[in-house]
Amino acid sequence: MTSVTGAALSASLGASVLAASAGAVLPRRIRPVAAGIGTAAAGAAAVVAGVAAMTGRSWSAWLPELLPLAGVRLAVDPLGGLFIAVTGAVAVCAAVYGVGYARPADGHGGHGLDGRTVQAVLPLFVAAMLLVPAAASVSTFLVAWELMALASLLLVVAEHRHRESVGQAGLWYAVMTHLGLVAILAALAGLAAAAHGESFDRMRAAAEGMSPAVRGAVFVAAFAGFASKAGIVPLHVWLPRAHPEAPSHVSALMSAAMVNLGVYGIVRVGFDLLGGGPRWWWLLVLAAGAVSALYGILQAAVATDLKRLLAYSTCENMGLVLVGLGAGGLLVTADARPLAALALTAALLHVVNHSAFKTLLFLAAGSVLRATGLRDLDALGGLRTRMPVTTAMFAVGALAASALPLGNGFVSEWLLLQSLIGSLGEGGTITAVTMPVAVGALALSAGLAVATFVKAFGTGFLARPRTPQAEAAAESPAAMGVGMGAAAACCVALALVPAFTVPGLARAVQVVLPGQDAVAGQVTLRLAAASSTMSPLLIAVGVAVAAAALLALLRFATTWRVRRRARLWDCGMGPMTARMEYTATSFAEPLQRVFDDVLAPETDVNVTPLAESAYLVDSVSYRARVGDRIESRLYRPLIAAATAVGEAARRLADGSVHRYLAYGFFTFTGVLIVLAVTR
Amino acid sequence: MSGSTTLAGTVGAAAQVVLVAAGSPLLVGVMRQVRARLEGRAGAGVLQPWRDLRKLLRKEAITPHGTGPVFRAAPLVLAATALVAAGVVPIATTESPLDGAADLFAVTALLALGTVALALAALDTATAFGGMGASREMTVLALVEPTILMSVFALSVPVGSTNLGAIVNSTLHEPQRVVSPVSLLAAVALAVVVIAETGRIPVDNPATHLELTMIHEAMVLEYAGPDLALVEWASAMRLTVLLGLVANLFAPWGIAGADSGWVALAALPLALAAFAAKVTLLGGALAAGEVFMAKLRMFRVPELLAGSFVLALLAVAASFFLA
Known part of the structure; x- marks a missing residue:
């Protein structure tokens, strides 16, 4: 108990409990501030614990009297530390933001989020998410997992008095999360029975000698359970319902921290406890990941609800992470260990990057929701003059999410691509067939992600407001700005100097795949398995230098110094109104048409003729809806x-x-x- | 790497940026002139794009009502990304000091960043035309991406690297690779990509005057004066860089390689001339082809791009099964 990791983790859990009690007993006036500070402290301590574990200070503890029969067994290795650190960082941002978000705005927002339930459950949710990667026995893991599920369920339904759809979302979530729990319970119980012991150490030692049938059944059940938590298609249906309906800082915690634990479960069980497996396991993971990436981003591309769009983008990014895990597992079976390490490093870095930008995006979406009461992109617009801070924050997040240079998403997708294209010659025909398909899926999802986030930012924040609510928007309180700013700072740091995460990631990968470091270099990223290099910092500096040179050149070459304001080109028809703008729906229409067969949109045109003649039209109503086809089919x-x-x-x-x-x-x-x- | 090689690389990179910056409007002029002659017109001469740019630069800068910082910054981002790409891509030398900073993926993504900036600017104007152009451009961009990455994949397999300098150097050392099925299939796929990315016929018509059929032109409809000059210039640079990329990936002869010492420096003028000749030839061929073709309907473009994706996929398959 003397290590830094253990002390920080204990402090973090203690702070969560204190914050929860503060949320439960303090008067409404100071409740959000006290609980928020407590949760942020818990998150900060968790970051310390996680980083300490990732620098090699592993820690374990056995508390036999805490839980009857089994006791509580905790162990933090670099892999668990990574997820603890990420969860802690997300919790810091969300907690600070929550202090402002719970305060009622004029007219809307608030929604009783400063009530006892929400304020007391949120710190417990964070604590449960920190315990999951620290658990080192089946019973401890399952207790933490279920605590996390129940706490998040209570938070999802927090606003059920204000919107009808919340109840439905809560029901879907409750059912899906418990079906997932059943699958995980069956898998881990089966593994524990076959290993004659429920501690992870015991299982790790015994896994080698088990029959392939038992190992395969355990893996498939565990994969199904964890994939449903990670929002992998076709087990994703709860995610685009529950994440948008939860209060926005809870959405951020769920979408940026909770789904990661699904990935953690797959790595822990598949790579660590079972010690890897045959090829078909990893082909399954890879295929699920690729389908999820494509389906998720396609739904996001045509979504008009901002938070639903972000939720589907989570499905996409978790899919990309699974592509990395699947490729890594496949490469281990082909004995291409340096490439496998590269694929796993890319997958874990993408987890970190996704957490950073998805936190930021959900918090910014919440800021919009609080200021306008709207989530519908078709009704937003013009927020850049009214909410400049939120707009800038969303822009940083959108750049990262669209995987373009100068954003952090680009770095991990680049590493992932390098691992995929490097593996063509390894492992025979199977990899030669799967890897090109995986690269194609990755590329199409990257392209669609660009279109999606141009749509989200361009129609939601730029242009002119389309409704009076959007017109009346005002900037959010400072606490929310600070929460978003912290997430944005993480995004920028990860985008410019991603190398600072490399040693920690390498240790996390070495837990499951002992061997050399996959990525090296400080400014320029160098790979051990391929000779490609890339330097995000130099690209950024290059663009900045070029832009500065161009500005100087323009100043020298042009004679006019004042910009004249002028009318827009309106074809000579008089001033344009906001109704003439392209909306998010119209922006996505070409894509919707191209992918008609996959999305199967429902359109409904109703023409009402005049009473006098069937040929004279009185009114036309048009309704279009793109539902989730997997849900309906x-x-x-x-x-x-x-x-x-x-x-x-x-x-x-x-x-x-x-x-x-x-x-x-x-x-x-x-x-x-x-x-x-x-x- | 010796000091003089680094020097040659740096000088080469600077020279190729200058060449692209100064020469790209001339390339556009040549292409317009080829088209005009083939259509039986006299044409305005190859210097006309430079005259247009000079005229635009002398005009007043305009801020349309309701536009914000994104609209103002987009031309700058577009031109800056094109300039950085011009410094990285092996145009005159394979030893650019920026070569290690951005591989082929990063270069194409960097060019996409410029497109995104322009699309956001178009949405920022809040006009129907701007939105229309942005929406179409993003659709094409999303569908082009798989072909780009797949062609890069095919080209990188024999080399084991996606760094541009490495790919070009390896083609220089093994010239027979140019006529392999991998290379030919990837070349056709990349050519379609270049046409789509630069907005040429049959994907987009750069000379159109009808807003409803526009893609690129609809996005830049609100720009005037120096801003428009920057956009036009940047578009010409992107065209040059992409054509040059195709030329040097598949026919790198003449480029200054990793020679030691002052030989590399002396090879630079020849390399620049060779590059100019290659790009002029490709641009002329593209313009000549455009005379005989009509623009495709917007919703037929995905079919074209899907076709190019299949070619790229075949290239990857060939690189494995024929190797």
């Missing part, structure tokens, strides 16, 4: 079938006591017969 029939079975089962219970006694009798006799035959 896969889940609706399942729900309908389950409902039908439930209805049918009601006939079994008609209230007659004789019948119930007969059930008991026949079941008992049946069991006896079975026992008699089998024994």
Whole structure:
């Protein structure tokens, strides 16, 4: 208990509990401030603990009296430390932001977010997310996992009095998260039974000797459970419902920290506890990742609800991370270890990058929501003059999310691409077929991400306001600006000098794949497995120098010094109104048309003729909706079938006591017969 | 790397930036002149784009109502990214000191950043034309991306690196590789990409006057004076860089390689002349081709791009199965 890691983690958990009690007992006036400061302190301590673990200061503890029967077993290695540090950093930003976000704005916002439930549960949610990567036994892990699920569920439904859709979202989330828990429980329980022990050390040692069938079943069940938490298609359906309906700082915590733990689970179980597996495991992971990346970003590209767009973008980015994990596993089976290490490093760096920019984007979206009451991009616009800070913050996040140079998303996607294209010659025909397809999926998702975030930023924040609510928007309180600013600073640091994360990431990868460092270099990134290099800092400096030189040149070459204001080109028809602007829907229309077969949009045109003649049109109403096709095609029939079975089962219970006694009798006799035959 | 090689590389990089900056309007002039002659017109001469730029620079700068900092900064970002790309791409030398800073992925992404800046500026004007242009440009960009990355993939496999200098050097040492199926398929795929990225026929028509059919022109409709000059100049530079990229990836002869000492420095003028000749030839061919073609309908463009993606995919497959 003397190590830095342990002390900081204990301090963090202690601060969370203090913050939760402050949220539960303090009066409403000071409640958000006290709970927010406590949660931010917990997050900061967690960052210290995580970074300490990533520098090699591992820590473990056994507290036998804390939980009956099994006790609590904790261990923080560099891999867990990475996820603890990321969760802590997100928690700091979200907690500071939450202090301002809970304060009611004029007219909207607030929504009772300073109530006891939210303020007390939020720190507990953070604590649970910190415990998951620190757990070192099945029982501890599952308790932390379920605590995290329940706390987040309570937070998702926090605003259920204000919007009808919150209840639905909460229901979907509750069902999906518990189905996921069942899968994880089955997998880990099966593994523990086969290993004759429930501590991770025991399982790690015993995994080698297990039969391939048991290992495969454990992996598939664990993968299904963890993938549903990470929002991987087709288990993603809860995510685009729950993340938008949660209060925005909770959305940030869920989308930037909680989904990561799904990735953590896959790495921990697949690579660490089971010690890797056959090729088909990783092909499964890779395929799920590629499908998720494409489907997620396609839905995001046509979404008009800003927070729904961000939620689908989470599906995309988690898909990219899984592509990296799948490629890494595949390369391990092909014995190309340096490349495998590169793929895993890229995947973990993308987790970090995604957390940074998704925190920022959700917090900025929340700032817009609080100021306008709107999430619909078609109704927003013109926020750049009204909310300059939020606009700048969203711009930084959008640049990162669209994976263009000068943004941090570019760095990890570049590493991921390098690992994929390097692996063409490794592992025979299977990799030669899968890697080009994976690169194609990655490239299309990167291209669509650019279009998506140009749409989100261009129609939501630039141009002119499309509704009075957007017109009346005002900048958010300073606490929210500070929360967003911290996330933006992380994005900029990760974009310009990503090398500072490399030693920590290398240690995290070495937990599951002992070997050399995959990435080297301070300013220019050099790869151990390929001779490609790239320097984000030099690119940024180059662009800045070129822009400065051009400004100087322009100043020298032009004669006029004052810019004249002039009318826009309106084809001579008179001033243009905001109704003539392109909306987010119209912006995405070409893409929607190109991907018509995948998205299957529903359009509904209703023409009402005049009473006098069928040829004279009185009014036309047009309605277009792009639903989630997987939800309607896969889940609706399942729900309908389950409902039908439930209805049918009601006939079994008609209230007659004789019948119930007969059930008991026949079941008992049946069991006896079975026992008699089998024994 | 010896000191004089670094020197030659630095001088070469500076020379190629200057060449692209000064020569790209001339390339546009040549292309317009070729087109005019083939269409039976006299043409305005190859210097006309430079005259246009001079005229625009002397005009007053205009800020349309309701536009903000994004609109003002976009031409600068567009031109700055094009200049950086001109410094990185092996135009005259494979030893540019910036070569290690940005590989082929980074160069194409950097050019995409310029496009994004322009699309945001178009949305910022809040006009229907601006939105229309931005929406179409982003659709094309999204669909071009898979072909770009796949062609890069195919080209990098034999070399083991995506760094441009490495790819070009390896082609210089093994010239027979140019006629391999991998290289030919990737060249066709990349050519389609270049046409789409630079907004030439059949994807976009740079000479159109009808707003409804515009892509690039619709985005820059609100720019005037020095801002427009910057946009036009940057577009010409992007065209030159992309054509030069294709030329030197598949026919790198004449470029100053990794020779030691003053030989490299002496090879620079020859390299610059060779580059100018190659790009003029490619640009002339492109312009001649445009005379015989009409612009595709917007929703037929994805089919063209899907076709180029398949070619690139075949190139990757060939690089593995034929190697």
